[in-house]
Amino acid sequence: MSGAVSTGWAPPSGPGEPPGPTRGWARWLPALTVVWAVLLGVLVWVSVRDDPPTVREQRDLAQAGPVVDRAVGELLAAVGDAGAVALAPARVTPGCRITPMEDGAALERAVAVEFAGDDVRGLLERVAARLPGDWRAGVRVTGEGARLWGDAGGFVAVRGRPAGPGRVLLTADTGCRPVGAGYRPPTASAGPEGAALADALRALGLPAAPRPELTAAPCPAGEGTNTRTVRATGPAPATLAALAPLAGDSTVRDTPEVYAWRSGAVSVVVERAGDEVRLAASTGCPA
Structure with missing residues (x-):
């Protein structure tokens, strides 16, 4: 007997297959996705709030x-x-x-x-x-x-x-x-370094600085202790030799371009830069 199928003849159709288990899960996928996204967001928020920066x-x-x-x-x-x-x-x-x-x-x-x-x-x-x-x-x-x-x-x-x-x-x-709120430098009031700067300006025949630039940083010795530097500029004198009496035996450097000394906790650095002289007096941090 031949197994050929006549043209135009359609095989009998039975009842359809029951829906598989994956079709039921498909209805829940959108809801599960939303729940997972919310959970992930909460975990990220907690991590950012509580964990220290890792990068x-x-x-x-x-x-x-x-x-x-x-x-x-x-x-x-x-x-x-x-x-x-x-x-x-x-x-x-x-x-x-x-x-x-x-x-x-x-x-x-x-x-x-x-x-x-x-x-x-x-x-x-x-x-x-x-x-x-x-x-x-x-x-x-x-x-x-x-x-x-x-x-x-x-x-x-x-x-x-x-x-x-x-x-x-x-x-x-x-x-x-990232910049965030930006950097805010520490503030402080001038101390003995201010008097040392005034003395150096006077020795060079320069006028007192009405508002010297002040830079500060906290010392590790404890709260309220700061290191400070005050700065001023003026026309360069012919020589820095007039600073020698101020430095006395505490001279650190003595060249035509730089004169520096340290007296106790106070340092003074005076530098010629072309037609300008730059002065910096500082109070350091205790060792």
Whole structure:
């Protein structure tokens, strides 16, 4: 008997197949998706509220600024009486990229140290040894000379490098961060460094600075203790020799371009820059 099927003949149709189990679940998928999205959102909110930042991009300048300020105080305390110090004004550099779609800014604070001699590595090793142990600070000798490296926490890097004859620059910086509410530098009132600045201006025959620029940072010794630098500028005199009686036996550097001394906790650095003279008087942090 042949198994061929005649043209136009349709096989008999039976009852349809019952719906499979996957068809019932399909009705619940939209609701389950919504529940999962809500749960995920709650978990993210709790994590952001309660967990510490795990990457640098989660801590903005307003949050990272105090870490940088405290790091500067630690650096000043670590320098101690090894040289004459001056705080540089904080520098916020905008325009960096956190992601391809988000701009940010970087904060850097610096401490300039004038010291006698040229043993940069020795000075940096002294500073590294006096910094907090959890910073894991150390000194490496690179092709560009000795370099200090450390981690102040909160994704704030600490560095140290030579910045000219008899000068070292110590820095604390955030790298690129969200701006957030922005960085607000610490404020303080001038102390003995203000009188030292006035004396230096007077010795050079320059008028008193009515409102000298003041920069401050908290010292690690305790709340309410600050390191401060006051700055002033004026026309450059022919020589800086008139500063010698003020410095006495506490001179740190004496060159035609830079005169620096340290008397107790107060440092004074005077630098000629073309037709201008720049003065900075500072009170450091206790070691």
